[in-house]
Amino acid sequence: AQSVAQPEDQVNVAEGNPLTVKCTYSVSGNPYLFWYVQYPNRGLQFLLKYITGDNLVKGSYGFEAEFNKSQTSFHLKKPSALVSDSALYFCAVRLTGFQKLVFGTGTRLLVSP
Amino acid sequence: DGGITQSPKYLFRKEGQNVTLSCEQNLNHDAMYWYRQDPGQGLRLIYYSQIVNDFQKGDIAEGYSVSREKKESFPLTVTSAQKNPTAFYLCASSTFPATGTGTYEQYFGPGTRLTVT
Numbered sequence: 001a002q003s004v005a006q007p008e009d010q011v012n013v014a015e016g017n018p019l020t021v022k023c024t025y026s027v028s029g030n031p032y033l034f035w036y037v038q039y040p041n042r043g044l045q046f047l048l049k050y051i052t053g054d055n056l057v058k059g060s061y062g063f064e065a066e067f068n069k070s071q072t073s074f075h076l077k078k079p080s081a082l083v084s085d086s087a088l089y090f091c092a093v094r095l096t097g098f099q100k101l102v103f104g105t106g107t108r109l110l111v112s113p
Numbered sequence: 114d115g116g117i118t119q120s121p122k123y124l125f126r127k128e129g130q131n132v133t134l135s136c137e138q139n140l141n142h143d144a145m146y147w148y149r150q151d152p153g154q155g156l157r158l159i160y161y162s163q164i165v166n167d168f169q170k171g172d173i174a175e176g177y178s179v180s181r182e183k184k185e186s187f188p189l190t191v192t193s194a195q196k197n198p199t200a201f202y203l204c205a206s207s208t209f210p211a212t213g214t215g216t217y218e219q220y221f222g223p224g225t226r227l228t229v230t
Contacts, residue, residue, distance in 0.1 A: 033218070041201075041226070042223055043117075043205075043221035043223045044156075049218055072202040090155065090156070098156065101217075101219060104155055105154060105155040
């Protein structure tokens with residue numbers, strides 16, 4: 001079955017430090033991978049995507065993600081965290097055959113001042 | 114939240130009543146989706162529609178119904194048959210190229226929080 005896993009329910013990081021939010025996937029064929037962010041009581045905002053090409057993908061708000069085919073991972077990264085980055089982050093993978101996305105369970109990022 | 118609107122933001126209903134959640138988009142997207150979000154469970158797909166007058170069940174369609182009479186609108190009805198309707202409901206839309214190409218990122222509305230007592 002095609003799926004995506006976010007192994008950490010919460011990630012804590014101090015402001016100014018680098019952050020990583022982990023995501024691993026399991027799909028047949030080439031994956032289309034996405035990261036979204038959700039602030040409290042809001043909808044999801046698209047951050048970035050990997051389709052093909054360079055393994056390092058740059059997105060909104062200074063975030064980037066690294067696609068690693070051998071490890072089936074698509075970790076979200078940012079060199080220097082901000083308190084305003086505190087939110088819920090979702091990784092998603094597109095299923096083949098349609099645009100249906102499968103989402104991970106989410107990782108809460110808490111950036112302390 | 115782009116060009117997708119959901120109303121109302123908060124909705125309260127008594128058990129046994131049907132309730133309809135509104136979703137409108139002005140992005141000219143062909144495909145639209147409804148998700149349910151519960152704490153610790155991520156997003157689960159309820160229904161989706163690729164084109165007008167066509168829709169398919171998602172993973173948790175029981176107790177829900179939809180219609181797609183216009184490209185811009187995809188209302189969701191939570192019926193009395195839904196056993197645990199209290200949740201945060203998210204509507205999304207995306208392009209749906211006929212050629213099958215495209216990256217299909219979905220754009221989300223602000224959500225409706227439904228509480229049934």
